[in-house]
Amino acid sequence: MVTTAPCENPLFQTFIEAGVEAGYGYTEDQNGYRQEGFGPMFMTVKDGVRWSTAKAYLDPISSQRNNLKISRNVLVTRVLFSGNRAIGIEIFKKGRFSIIHCDREVILCGGSINSPQLLHLSGIGPADLLKKIDVRCLIDLPGVGENLQDHLEVYVQHSCKEEISLYPALKFHVQARVLLQWMFTKKGWGTSNHFEAGAFIRSRAGIRHPNLQYHFFPVAANYDGRAPVKGHGFQAHMGPMRPTSRGFVRTTSKDPRKPPAIQFNYMQTEQDRQEMIEGVRLTREIFAQKAFDRYRGPELAPGASAQSDDEIMEFVRSRGESAYHPTSTCKMGRGETAVVDPEGRVHGAENLRVIDASIMPSVVSGNTNAPTIMMAEKLADKIRQVEPLAPSDAPHFVAGSWETEQRTPS
Numbered sequence: 001m002v003t004t005a006p007c008e009n010p011l012f013q014t015f016i017e018a019g020v021e022a023g024y025g026y027t028e029d030q031n032g033y034r035q036e037g038f039g040p041m042f043m044t045v046k047d048g049v050r051w052s053t054a055k056a057y058l059d060p061i062s063s064q065r066n067n068l069k070i071s072r073n074v075l076v077t078r079v080l081f082s083g084n085r086a087i088g089i090e091i092f093k094k095g096r097f098s099i100i101h102c103d104r105e106v107i108l109c110g111g112s113i114n115s116p117q118l119l120h121l122s123g124i125g126p127a128d129l130l131k132k133i134d135v136r137c138l139i140d141l142p143g144v145g146e147n148l149q150d151h152l153e154v155y156v157q158h159s160c161k162e163e164i165s166l167y168p169a170l171k172f173h174v175q176a177r178v179l180l181q182w183m184f185t186k187k188g189w190g191t192s193n194h195f196e197a198g199a200f201i202r203s204r205a206g207i208r209h210p211n212l213q214y215h216f217f218p219v220a221a222n223y224d225g226r227a228p229v230k231g232h233g234f235q236a237h238m239g240p241m242r243p244t245s246r247g248f249v250r251t252t253s254k255d256p257r258k259p260p261a262i263q264f265n266y267m268q269t270e271q272d273r274q275e276m277i278e279g280v281r282l283t284r285e286i287f288a289q290k291a292f293d294r295y296r297g298p299e300l301a302p303g304a305s306a307q308s309d310d311e312i313m314e315f316v317r318s319r320g321e322s323a324y325h326p327t328s329t330c331k332m333g334r335g336e337t338a339v340v341d342p343e344g345r346v347h348g349a350e351n352l353r354v355i356d357a358s359i360m361p362s363v364v365s366g367n368t369n370a371p372t373i374m375m376a377e378k379l380a381d382k383i384r385q386v387e388p389l390a391p392s393d394a395p396h397f398v399a400g401s402w403e404t405e406q407r408t409p410s
């Protein structure tokens with residue numbers, strides 16, 4: 001269930017106006033014909049409630065299907081095999097290990113961190129890594145857990161001269177009120193993720209599709225809820241969409257309850273660093289537009305002292321944060337480092353698929369939730385042998401001047 005953000009706080013419209021004023025176009029649907037530009041964002045929210053895949057797909061059928069059993073608080077610990085054929089899984093629940101057999105297939109959907117860990121624990125992965133954790137190698141697949149990607153973001157923060165931001169929501173007693181209002185009426189601030197305006201832009205001429213994304217937030221606050229200053233503010237989250245740095249998820253113990261080593265290797269390449277530095281400068285230009293004159297107070301982050309490339313990179317190093325978009329650790333494709341085929345089947349294994357964000361060959365140029373659901377829908381059709389939808393040749397926007405110009409007004 002997708003809803004369009006209402007953008008009632010005037011700061012959202014101001015951000016969109018500032019983007020247009022800075023020479024970027026307006027787009028009413030970043031997921032439609034035109035991604036490039038400034039406009040409202042969409043939320044996976046229904047009637048004021050975040051609409052998870054469990055709510056959207058499982059809840060409506062969970063009581064009607066006798067071929068569906070949902071177990072909660074279960075840790076899947078490994079896949080069981082007969083030869084190379086998956087025949088079930090081992091699970092850990094309430095302090096006990098037990099086994100569930102399957103007639104047809106095992107489908108892993110533990111996400112980009114846990115699916116590779118489960119494959120490692122099941123004997124599928126780089127042979128040397130499996131040897132280190134004392135797991136017998138069933139299939140030597142060097143790509144399992146490698147190729148980890150994510151979107152790193154920084155926030156450019158300003159204080160706000162008018163008392164219109166969400167700053168009050170950072171106070172505990174207001175949070176309690178917002179929670180109660182949401183619980184009893186499904187109305188108010190609790191119904192939104194407050195990323196209601198955003199943008200996709202190109203950081204320089206010569207790039208065909210947007211490589212930077214913005215989420216605008218009408219308060220100056222970190223993800224953990226802490227505010228850099230007491231008072232009203234706003235911020236734009238900005239980050240490169242197609243990073244070239246690669247990290248890994250490597251299982252460190254045969255005990256499935258031990259977390260794997262996760263290393264993102266953000267900003268390892270010159271391209272990633274350059275795009276981030278360009279992005280911070282372009283964001284400052286957007287906040288400097290007339291539309292923000294009424295609201296713009298001093299820049300809180302990166303702050304006046306961060307001007308040179310090195311100073312901006314220092315800010316990125318100390319304040320960069322994950323957008324929580326890990327992908328690509330069981331990448332789809334052919335070749336030595338691919339893990340699954342175009343139908344999500346693990347190379348070298350039978351009756352075993354992975355269907356989650358880990359199979360994206362590279363992270364998508366946008367947010368990852370909807371594309372993951374889309375991949376699952378497509379592969380569900382394959383599993384059920386349903387005729388796939390006809391390929392679409394819907395037109396999409398490419399700025400006519402992309403080779404020579406960085407901005408495209410509407």
Ligand SMILES: Cc1cc2nc3c(=O)[nH]c(=O)nc-3n(C[C@H](O)[C@H](O)[C@H](O)COP(=O)(O)OP(=O)(O)OC[C@H]3O[C@@H](n4cnc5c(N)ncnc54)[C@H](O)[C@@H]3O)c2cc1C
Pocket residue numbers: 074075076077109110111112114115118193323324325326355356357358367368369370372
């Ligand atoms: C805080 C946060 C905010 C986000 N906000 C957005 C957003 O606004 N927009 C957007 O597009 N994307 C957002 N994302 C990203 C989005 O949620 C993910 O891209 C998407 O959920 C990936 O889906 P997945 O199926 O690959 O993995 P997940 O959704 O992580 O699903 C994996 C599931 O497997 C379970 N699991 C894992 N291992 C085991 C095991 N061994 N045994 C049993 N169960 C297991 C996990 O508990 C989890 O329920 C956000 C992510 C986070 C963390």
